[in-house]
Amino acid sequence: MRTYLAFLFANRRWLISGFALFLFSSFGQTFFVSLFSADIRGEFGLSHGQFGALFTAATLAAALVMTQVGRVVDLYGAHRVVPALMLMLALGAALMAVTFHVWVLFLALFVLRLFGQGMMSHTSFTLTGRWFVRERGRATSVAALGLNTGEALLPLAVVAVLALAGWREAWWLVVVLLLVLAWPMSALMRRGRDPADAADARSEGANRAWTRREALRDPYFYLLLTAMAAPALVGNTVFFHQAHLTELRGWAPALFASAFSLYAVTTVVFNIVGGFLVDRFTALRLVPLFLTPLGLGLLVLGTVEGPWSIAVFMFLYGVTNGLSLGLFGAVWPEVYGVRYLGSIRSVIVAVLVVASAAGPGAAGLLIDAGAGYPAQVTVLGVYCLVVSVAAVWFVSRVRARLRDPRAPVREV
Numbered sequence: 223m224r225t226y227l228a229f230l231f232a233n234r235r236w237l238i239s240g241f242a243l244f245l246f247s248s249f250g251q252t253f254f255v256s257l258f259s260a261d262i263r264g265e266f267g268l269s270h271g272q273f274g275a276l277f278t279a280a281t282l283a284a285a286l287v288m289t290q291v292g293r294v295v296d297l298y299g300a301h302r303v304v305p306a307l308m309l310m311l312a313l314g315a316a317l318m319a320v321t322f323h324v325w326v327l328f329l330a331l332f333v334l335r336l337f338g339q340g341m342m343s344h345t346s347f348t349l350t351g352r353w354f355v356r357e358r359g360r361a362t363s364v365a366a367l368g369l370n371t372g373e374a375l376l377p378l379a380v381v382a383v384l385a386l387a388g389w390r391e392a393w394w395l396v397v398v399l400l401l402v403l404a405w406p407m408s409a410l411m412r413r414g415r416d417p418a419d420a421a422d423a424r425s426e427g428a429n430r431a432w433t434r435r436e437a438l439r440d441p442y443f444y445l446l447l448t449a450m451a452a453p454a455l456v457g458n459t460v461f462f463h464q465a466h467l468t469e470l471r472g473w474a475p476a477l478f479a480s481a482f483s484l485y486a487v488t489t490v491v492f493n494i495v496g497g498f499l500v501d502r503f504t505a506l507r508l509v510p511l512f513l514t515p516l517g518l519g520l521l522v523l524g525t526v527e528g529p530w531s532i533a534v535f536m537f538l539y540g541v542t543n544g545l546s547l548g549l550f551g552a553v554w555p556e557v558y559g560v561r562y563l564g565s566i567r568s569v570i571v572a573v574l575v576v577a578s579a580a581g582p583g584a585a586g587l588l589i590d591a592g593a594g595y596p597a598q599v600t601v602l603g604v605y606c607l608v609v610s611v612a613a614v615w616f617v618s619r620v621r622a623r624l625r626d627p628r629a630p631v632r633e634v
Contacts, residue, residue, distance in 0.1 A: 236415050240365025243346035248372030250338015257380045261389040278579050280331035285575035288340045292568020295348045300411040305404045311337040312400035319393035344571045348564045351555040353415040359500025362551030363493045432558040434565040445616040449609050453546045455577040462582035481536040488540025496548035505552035510613035513606040516542035520603030524596045
């Protein structure tokens with residue numbers, strides 16, 4: 223514990239930076255935007271389905287643009303990129319505050335999703351992965367706590383604001399907050415961190431410089447992506463259709479909601495634990511293991527009709543989700559290096575965004591077509607376990623490639 227506290231204190235400047243970026247990403251995350259759903263739908267006369275379709279379209283458009291915008295983290299210094307992102311996110315919040323037409327609403331959602339959920343989290347992961355090597359897992363886990371903090375505090379703050387003012391005023395407060403903090407964040411980011419300062423003893427892929435084009439030609443890139451995208455795909459699908467599952471099982475509507483606290487606590491605990499495990503064993507070694515709890519939880523949720531299956535699923539999903547935060551920040555720089563990490567990760571984040579948006583839609587179409595939802599949940603569980611078994615093989619091949627001293631260094 224003393225060593226961990228010493229790590230936090232010695233690297234507070236960069237850890238606070240990563241934490242803040244994840245916290246700011248909250249303003250474009252689904253959980254925050256959905257807090258205003260009822261007010262927005264009421265003002266524009268939108269149904270649940272219409273607003274959902276608008277939100278999905280904006281998300282997919284943002285994911286497409288993300289593949290091009292994400293490379294700015296490689297091209298410019300953090301002290302320039304981060305304030306620019308905050309200004310663009312403030313613009314999105316301002317558009318939400320003044321929106322008067324459905325197309326302006328779409329533009330506002332697009333900007334919020336691109337620069338909030340997309341670029342803020344992408345930049346935090348990329349900078350943390352670049353600044354840290356030996357302690358990358360712990361650094362990523364600390365940074366990711368920013369999102370957990372946002373999920374815990376911002377809904378309460380929004381409820382308090384809405385009790386005193388309107389939903390547009392709440393978005394103006396977001397604008398003011400981002401504008402006020404843009405300069406301090408620039409000052410905080412002005413000094414980078416050289417991983418060489420950390421007495422690094424294990425860099426593995428850090429000496430390689432894969433370009434995005436080279437990474438996209440690597441078959442192992444897609445195999446790793448099938449594993450790393452699973453939590454986003456599964457989590458959004460199950461949570462989006464939780465009401466349908468409770469109706470099928472005859473459960474009380476509040477059962478899922480009551481289990482979210484268990485999920486949140488488990489995620490935070492295993493996020494921190496995962497950081498230590500990544501630094502101890504490397505991220506690649508954990509890839510075959512981290513999906514197993516989620517796979518087992520999905521099998522329980524899909525096949526057991528007792529209400530206790532919800533608690534089991536939420537706990538096991540929290541384990542996987544917590545571990546995935548550290549892995550997601552550490553796997554890609556381990557394998558492909560950090561020189562072009564922003565460009566490579568922009569594609570990865572775009573795929574995750576598409577998966578998070580497509581999963582609920584695909585499940586909904588299958589439900590309409592007559593496919594049983596519990597059976598779909600069970601299939602998702604089998605998918606996670608199959609990927610875990612396959613990962614034993616392809617991770618061993620990737621690790622062997624990293625150890626090969628004859629492997630050429632990739633350059634542009």
